[in-house]
Amino acid sequence: MEYNTKQIQIIEVAERLFANKGFAGTSVRDIAQEADINVSMISYYFGSKEKLIEALFNVRMVESRSRMENILQNEELTPLQKVNIWIDTVIDRLMGNQCFYNIMMREQLSAERTPIISDHILELKRRNIALMNTLITAGQESGVFKKNIDLGLMTTTLYGTINQAIATQDFYKKINNLEALSDEEFQIYLKRKLSVHLKSIFKLTVSNEHHIQN
Amino acid sequence: MEYNTKQIQIIEVAERLFANKGFAGTSVRDIAQEADINVSMISYYFGSKEKLIEALFNVRMVESRSRMENILQNEELTPLQKVNIWIDTVIDRLMGNQCFYNIMMREQLSAERTPIISDHILELKRRNIALMNTLITAGQESGVFKKNIDLGLMTTTLYGTINQAIATQDFYKKINNLEALSDEEFQIYLKRKLSVHLKSIFKLTVSNEHHIQN
Amino acid sequence: MEYNTKQIQIIEVAERLFANKGFAGTSVRDIAQEADINVSMISYYFGSKEKLIEALFNVRMVESRSRMENILQNEELTPLQKVNIWIDTVIDRLMGNQCFYNIMMREQLSAERTPIISDHILELKRRNIALMNTLITAGQESGVFKKNIDLGLMTTTLYGTINQAIATQDFYKKINNLEALSDEEFQIYLKRKLSVHLKSIFKLTVSNEHHIQN
Amino acid sequence: MEYNTKQIQIIEVAERLFANKGFAGTSVRDIAQEADINVSMISYYFGSKEKLIEALFNVRMVESRSRMENILQNEELTPLQKVNIWIDTVIDRLMGNQCFYNIMMREQLSAERTPIISDHILELKRRNIALMNTLITAGQESGVFKKNIDLGLMTTTLYGTINQAIATQDFYKKINNLEALSDEEFQIYLKRKLSVHLKSIFKLTVSNEHHIQN
DNA sequence: CATGAATGAGAGTTCATTCAT
DNA sequence: GATGAATGAACTCTCATTCAT
Numbered sequence: 001m002e003y004n005t006k007q008i009q010i011i012e013v014a015e016r017l018f019a020n021k022g023f024a025g026t027s028v029r030d031i032a033q034e035a036d037i038n039v040s041m042i043s044y045y046f047g048s049k050e051k052l053i054e055a056l057f058n059v060r061m062v063e064s065r066s067r068m069e070n071i072l073q074n075e076e077l078t079p080l081q082k083v084n085i086w087i088d089t090v091i092d093r094l095m096g097n098q099c100f101y102n103i104m105m106r107e108q109l110s111a112e113r114t115p116i117i118s119d120h121i122l123e124l125k126r127r128n129i130a131l132m133n134t135l136i137t138a139g140q141e142s143g144v145f146k147k148n149i150d151l152g153l154m155t156t157t158l159y160g161t162i163n164q165a166i167a168t169q170d171f172y173k174k175i176n177n178l179e180a181l182s183d184e185e186f187q188i189y190l191k192r193k194l195s196v197h198l199k200s201i202f203k204l205t206v207s208n209e210h211h212i213q214n
Numbered sequence: 215m216e217y218n219t220k221q222i223q224i225i226e227v228a229e230r231l232f233a234n235k236g237f238a239g240t241s242v243r244d245i246a247q248e249a250d251i252n253v254s255m256i257s258y259y260f261g262s263k264e265k266l267i268e269a270l271f272n273v274r275m276v277e278s279r280s281r282m283e284n285i286l287q288n289e290e291l292t293p294l295q296k297v298n299i300w301i302d303t304v305i306d307r308l309m310g311n312q313c314f315y316n317i318m319m320r321e322q323l324s325a326e327r328t329p330i331i332s333d334h335i336l337e338l339k340r341r342n343i344a345l346m347n348t349l350i351t352a353g354q355e356s357g358v359f360k361k362n363i364d365l366g367l368m369t370t371t372l373y374g375t376i377n378q379a380i381a382t383q384d385f386y387k388k389i390n391n392l393e394a395l396s397d398e399e400f401q402i403y404l405k406r407k408l409s410v411h412l413k414s415i416f417k418l419t420v421s422n423e424h425h426i427q428n
Numbered sequence: 429m430e431y432n433t434k435q436i437q438i439i440e441v442a443e444r445l446f447a448n449k450g451f452a453g454t455s456v457r458d459i460a461q462e463a464d465i466n467v468s469m470i471s472y473y474f475g476s477k478e479k480l481i482e483a484l485f486n487v488r489m490v491e492s493r494s495r496m497e498n499i500l501q502n503e504e505l506t507p508l509q510k511v512n513i514w515i516d517t518v519i520d521r522l523m524g525n526q527c528f529y530n531i532m533m534r535e536q537l538s539a540e541r542t543p544i545i546s547d548h549i550l551e552l553k554r555r556n557i558a559l560m561n562t563l564i565t566a567g568q569e570s571g572v573f574k575k576n577i578d579l580g581l582m583t584t585t586l587y588g589t590i591n592q593a594i595a596t597q598d599f600y601k602k603i604n605n606l607e608a609l610s611d612e613e614f615q616i617y618l619k620r621k622l623s624v625h626l627k628s629i630f631k632l633t634v635s636n637e638h639h640i641q642n
Numbered sequence: 643m644e645y646n647t648k649q650i651q652i653i654e655v656a657e658r659l660f661a662n663k664g665f666a667g668t669s670v671r672d673i674a675q676e677a678d679i680n681v682s683m684i685s686y687y688f689g690s691k692e693k694l695i696e697a698l699f700n701v702r703m704v705e706s707r708s709r710m711e712n713i714l715q716n717e718e719l720t721p722l723q724k725v726n727i728w729i730d731t732v733i734d735r736l737m738g739n740q741c742f743y744n745i746m747m748r749e750q751l752s753a754e755r756t757p758i759i760s761d762h763i764l765e766l767k768r769r770n771i772a773l774m775n776t777l778i779t780a781g782q783e784s785g786v787f788k789k790n791i792d793l794g795l796m797t798t799t800l801y802g803t804i805n806q807a808i809a810t811q812d813f814y815k816k817i818n819n820l821e822a823l824s825d826e827e828f829q830i831y832l833k834r835k836l837s838v839h840l841k842s843i844f845k846l847t848v849s850n851e852h853h854i855q856n
Numbered sequence: 857c858a859t860g861a862a863t864g865a866g867a868g869t870t871c872a873t874t875c876a877t
Numbered sequence: 878g879a880t881g882a883a884t885g886a887a888c889t890c891t892c893a894t895t896c897a898t
Contacts, residue, residue: 022238040896106236167319174336580818581839588805625799671887686863
């Protein structure tokens with residue numbers, strides 16, 4: 001499905017507003033005003049407000065596809081290095097698309113799910129789990145990773161920690177007296193912190209390396 | 215602030231609906247219908263829809279107060295035991311009030327925050343961080359906990375993992391072929407899994423014990 | 429029809445609010461709050477909001493009765509003196525019950541009249557016209573008043589001027605730089621001005637005296 | 643500010659209803675029904691019910707502007723002739739826009755004034771007083787008008803008498819047995835009566851002419 | 857192809873009144 | 878006799894969408 005310039009523009013405005021005010025809390029008039037278009041354009045271009053958020057998911061989901069497949073194919077990296085790169089990739093992806101992942105989080109919290117969106121999310125998760133499974137299994141076979149790793153929960157911790165960090169970043173800023181930092185500086189700071197934190201957790205939880213180190 | 219039986223009933227219905235459909239996505243007529251009361255009752259009892267969600271936060275926040283203070287005061291427990299009990303307490307609390315914590319999560323995701331609610335959340339977090347800080351510091355002083363623990367991120371991982379697990383429980387059920395389990399059974403299963411998983415992470419990340427054990 | 433203390437209290441509050449915000453613009457809750465009583469009291473004591481304004485008219489109309497009859501019976505006064513006293517009486521009555529006459533004015537402006545109130549007003553006017561008619565006729569017979577006086581229009585001018593003066597008193601104050609005066613002082617000032625003004629008009633219009641004077 | 647045909651139509655319906663039932667007593671549904679439009683049109687075209695009445699004042703106020711300025715510029719007329727023409731102009735204006743001046747009267751009676759409307763009224767009055775002032779002063783300078791004329795009160799009498807006559811026209815009709823007359827006939831009759839009556843009052847009160855005549 | 861006008865449904869809230877006590 | 882709880886209707890306004898052009 002291809003979208004023209006105007007549609008992309010609408011989608012981007014909608015993405016920001018849906019993230020800030022929620023889907024139901026955002027009116028098509030809000031979107032139209034921010035995007036500087038006529039209200040009827042949303043229905044005209046997408047059919048309905050519902051279809052607009054579906055379009056948003058289409059665009060963002062397609063974008064995120066086939067980005068991670070490459071990590072695994074690099075044969076020069078150790079499994080742990082791959083895990084670390086993967087962690088950084090997820091951090092970058094989530095932090096770089098906070099609006100979108102905010103909407104996705106909301107959508108997951110919702111009981112009244114739009115099938116198309118649910119399908120998108122489900123597929124994305126399956127793919128992520130599958131990729132990670134390949135990665136972990138390879139590590140286990142070469143003996144550097146523990147057996148009995150609950151992949152589902154590890155993924156939950158990875159995504160959950162990042163999502164929670166994004167959702168509560170204002171609080172984190174306040175608690176750690178980082179209010180002097182600019183938005184950009186703080187984003188970089190938080191990414192770095194999350195990276196170290198999550199890699200540490202994964203190393204300790206997943207790998208056997210620390211046995212040797214200590 | 216005290217609420218009568220009818221008000222409590224309305225709050226409970228509202229809690230469920232706000233969790234399922236979001237605040238903006240839930241109309242006062244939806245609530246009235248579910249609670250089998252007249253639409254005007256919401257304004258009558260709470261003043262407005264906005265005030266209703268504030269009342270909800272008042273009730274739930276008051277409930278959760280002074281539940282955890284007791285853990286720390288038990289002098290027979292080791293710091294790690296306290297951390298483990300604390301983890302289980304948080305899991306029980308979040309999983310036992312999924313609706314409410316769903317709403318709280320949504321509220322955090324929102325840019326347009328209700329001041330009263332934001333204040334509630336901020337205060338709750340400060341209290342949690344402060345409590346955990348006491349706990350961790352005690353462990354560090356007795357030498358069983360590592361230095362340089364980022365408490366903010368540890369808390370983020372704890373709450374983030376549980377929240378993510380709750381938000382994606384349907385997916386988790388599907389992935390792990392647990393669809394045969396009843397809702398109740400699955401809740402118990404998930405709690406157990408989360409407990410083991412998070413305790414493991416905390417033990418590995420926070421304590422020095424594994425040096426000796428291994 | 430007799431009203432108890434509480435009813436009188438409600439009527440007085442209602443009178444002020446109806447004057448300030450209009451009948452439709454005043455809610456029974458406004459009245460109840462100002463009168464410091466329960467909302468249901470209005471219906472309880474008067475039957476309905478509609479009946480309340482009727483009660484108000486009952487009370488005020490009864491009060492104003494038989495006040496003017498005495499003027500005519502004083503045989504020591506000349507017809508013109510009687511007219512002048514009558515003018516002052518009307519000024520005092522209207523200015524002293526501005527709230528009530530405000531409501532009466534509004535009621536007259538309304539197309540959707542309450543029959544009982546309309547009847548009250550109609551009866552009051554008939555009485556006033558009849559009284560004045562006696563007065564004027566006596567003056568005409570004794571030769572001091574002109575023939576061909578349009579009593580209806582003279583009354584219209586009398587009441588119209590006073591009502592207009594009351595309605596536009598803020599403007600009059602501003603125009604004549606009287607804003608330094610206290611409310612009470614200004615009321616006295618305006619009464620005096622109206623008295624002189626209207627007496628002058630009536631003298632010139634009604635009596636033959638100025639022929640002699642000049 | 644320009645209004646399209648539909649807006650003008652709505653304004654006209656609103657004018658009549660506001661005059662008949664008051665602003666608060668008229669619902670937007672009433673207006674919509676009478677104007678045969680959808681309820682939402684009022685908000686759509688004017689923003690709100692409040693803005694609708696402001697629009698009404700905008701329209702009517704603009705209309706009445708620069709109508710009277712011409713009277714003064716005619717150099718062939720004597721001051722008294724000018725006053726008489728001015729009286730007829732005011733009668734025509736008020737009687738020809740009874741609905742609007744009814745609303746204006748109500749607005750003046752209200753304590754809770756809409757600033758924009760109050761400003762309109764204030765400005766209109768200032769203009770009228772200023773114009774009349776020019777007229778009277780010229781007459782005084784040429785010796786045909788008395789000194790010491792209270793312009794404010796004269797204006798009050800002029801407008802007050804006409805407004806009162808309009809407000810009580812049903813009563814006047816009844817009192818003078820004019821119920822056989824059609825509405826139109828009665829309007830003409832009343833205009834004529836008011837004209838003679840007010841001109842007489844003004845002549846007697848304002849001019850010195852009658853000194854000579856008698 | 858794109859637009860602004862227009863719509864009916866539904867939003868949250870307030871209304872005058874009634875009911876049970 | 879008096880009250881506070883509760884009601885259903887009505888309020889103004891905004892919603893997503895459709896229509897005519």
